[in-house]
Amino acid sequence: MWSEAGLDTATLLLFPLLVVLPRGVAVLVSAAGLCAAGLVLSVSGTRLTRILPVAAMLLGCLLLWGTASALWSVNPMRSLVVATRLAGLFAVGLALGAGAGVIAAPRRLAFLLLIGMALGIAMVAIELATAGSLTALVSTRAYLPTQLNQASISFALLILPASALLISLGQAIFATLLAVLTAVTVYELAGTAAKAVLLAGLAMGLLLYRARPVVAGVALAISVVAIIAAPLTFARLERLPGLGEAADSFKISAGHRLLIWSFAGDRIAERPLTGWGLDASRAIPGGDDPIRPGETWMPLHPHNAALQVWLELGAPGAVLFALLVALVWGVLAHVEWPPLFAAAAGASLTIAFVGCFGTYGIWQEWWLGTLSFSLFLVLVMGRVASRQAAPGKASGSRGLESVVHRATK
Incomplete structure (x- = not known):
């Protein structure tokens, strides 16, 4: 079926594309979303989980509020344009969520993900060894190590679920090899955020493996408090004596990040209920004023999802988020x-959540696309792991050839 073949192709290309052309991920994931929608529509009697309508309702409310914010936005046209883009991205994410449950050959798709990750790791090695020779084939921009930051955090997102899946298939050796190679790749790259979130995810995964319902409940509460209280916490970190200097000594961008958050907190206090308008962060009054050489108060967005939602959409947006x-x-x-796969999935969720609080703009198309496609891949891998663990199923094979054979069925 063309729709499932399209999803297979998108899965295989995800990591190679993240290495050489990360901004193209939005297009890849959009195409995958169309394939997922076609797959769902082609399967008769498809039953959606109760979770999907709830997610659709929350995303719809967030989209409506973001669209309405154009009425008071400091950049109304920008708000409308971004609302239109988000409508498509949210639809893609929902289609992928629905499609994950009706994939006819989940093993094959999971195996293609593993191949794609291996290709991505090999391409990263070539990029580092040749100072960007692969990127030069598709871009005229000068090579910078930070160009691989998107690939780095994406590797971190999926390394643990992919490794857990291999273990569930009886492939502990290959799981260890994948985990080690991917972790080394992440730590060889320039992105500091990917290194930090991978450690956070690993720690959370260990806790979830011991007591998943309790730990997930605590994580839920902490996450909600972190979002709702963001203007009173993240925005005030810069005021703590010595923290700014310590952040600067660690990495100059870390100290700048604290100043950005402080500025965002001041602007949130001016419009706490309505916000300044969807994606209006780049047009916030005073945002272009210089702080230090080469640094401004608001370079495009706050680099913190909770603060960005508060800043642009106010309290209603923060509650929906x-x-x-x-x-x-x-x-x-x-x-x-x-249990092992669920813990790994929770680690991936932790990586995504923590990453949203310190890295990219929450409305960036490539980032939303990567998050939604990663969720799709985790859901598909979860089906494979569950089938393997179900009573009456044969135990995992002891050779990679058997995994290849099953994956192609």
Whole structure:
């Protein structure tokens, strides 16, 4: 079926594209979303989980509020343009969520993900060894190590679920090899955020493996509080004596990040209920004023999802964002996956959540696309792991050839 073949192709190309042309991920994921929608529509009697309509309702409310914010936005046209883009991205994410449950050959798709990750790791090695020779084939921009930051955090997102899947298939050696190679790749790259979130995810995964319902419930509560209280916490970190200097000594961009958050907190206090308008961060009054050489108060966005939602959409947007995050943690607490895979999926969720609080703009197309496609891949891998663990199923094979054979069925 063309739709499933399209999803297979998108899965295989994800990591190679992240290495050489990360901004193209939005197009790749959009095409995958269309394939997923076609797959769902082609399968008769498809039953959607109760979670999907709830997620659709929350995303719809967020989209409506963001569109309405154009009425008071400091950049109304920008707000409308971004609202239109988000409508498509949200639809793609929902289609992928629905499509994950009706994939006819989940093993094949999971195997193609593993191949894609291996290709991505090899391409990263070539990029580092040749100072960007692969990127030069598709871009005229001068090579910078930071161009691989998107690939780095994406590797971090999926390394643990992919490794857990291999273990569930009886491939502990290959799981270890994949985990080690991917971790080395992440730590060889320039992105500091990917290194930090991978450690956070690993720690959370260990806790979830011991007591998933309790730990997921605590994570849910902490996540909601972190979002709702962001203007009173993240925005005030810069005021702590010595923290700014310590952040600067660690990495100059870290100290700048604290100043950005402080500025965002001041602007949030001016419009706490309505915000300044969807994606209006780049047009916030005073945002272009210089702080230090080469640094301004608001370079495009706050680099913190909670502060960005508060700044642009006010309290209603923050509440909707918190409810979405709570929904995902709530599902993780009770999903019927094997314990190891569920813990790895929770680690991936932690990486995504922490990454949103310190890296990219929350409305960036490539980032939303990567998050939604990663969720799709985790859901598909969860099906494979669950089938393997189900009673009456044969135990995992002891050779990679058997995995290849099953994956192609």
